[in-house]
Amino acid sequence: MNLSIRRRAGALALPLAFVLLLPLALHAQSLPAPKEFYFDGSGSTTQPLVLLPGNDAAVQERLLKAMKGHGRNAELATAQLAHIAYASGRAETGRALYARVLSALGNNSQLRAPVLWNYGWDLYRSGDAESALARWREAGIDTYNNPSWVPPTLALGLWTLDRRDEAVKWYAAAVRTEPLRWNDPANLAALLPEWDAADLAKLAEVAAAWKAAPPSWP
Numbered sequence: 001m002n003l004s005i006r007r008r009a010g011a012l013a014l015p016l017a018f019v020l021l022l023p024l025a026l027h028a029q030s031l032p033a034p035k036e037f038y039f040d041g042s043g044s045t046t047q048p049l050v051l052l053p054g055n056d057a058a059v060q061e062r063l064l065k066a067m068k069g070h071g072r073n074a075e076l077a078t079a080q081l082a083h084i085a086y087a088s089g090r091a092e093t094g095r096a097l098y099a100r101v102l103s104a105l106g107n108n109s110q111l112r113a114p115v116l117w118n119y120g121w122d123l124y125r126s127g128d129a130e131s132a133l134a135r136w137r138e139a140g141i142d143t144y145n146n147p148s149w150v151p152p153t154l155a156l157g158l159w160t161l162d163r164r165d166e167a168v169k170w171y172a173a174a175v176r177t178e179p180l181r182w183n184d185p186a187n188l189a190a191l192l193p194e195w196d197a198a199d200l201a202k203l204a205e206v207a208a209a210w211k212a213a214p215p216s217w218p
Helices: 003-012 016-026 057-067 072-087 091-104 112-125 129-140 150-160 164-177 185-191 197-212
Strands: none
Touching (some): 057 072, 091 112, 112 129, 150 164, 185 197
């Protein structure tokens, strides 16, 4: 994003002092115990938030214009710009834009869970697994559903944070739900086609630890 776009994005975001306080409240996440099964697909949650294809300067200019509007298009534009900011190494701008869109979404908005899920991945890939875990919890645990993406995703985050016993317990929930799919690490690439090789390799370590000592239920 060029300098003029960066300034305009910053002007539309929440005050930086408030934004920078957000991660402090999200650290040291404690998680409830996994439930027995996670069958709910929640496919709409685990989709990229894209209003316009591409991420070049022209696309970003159009997204900034859309962000000034109202409704779903403005929210999608803000979330897409947040992702672009994280992908280009500008975490502060990305964090401010995600804070902006989340503040505009009601708790019952259909976009809230997808925004939180995408935000979690951007945080994780920027090296902030602790805050990612908080966003994933909000998107998938603090609901009445049991989304199928929750066990492997939380297992990845927890393993990254060296919370290995917890990671294995969450992976075990995926195995309980669909044992023929999750009991073999060779299946992970097919089960999680959008994950990159490094994340799949890390989850394979969790799967190997589960296989070596499967935790009992409950």
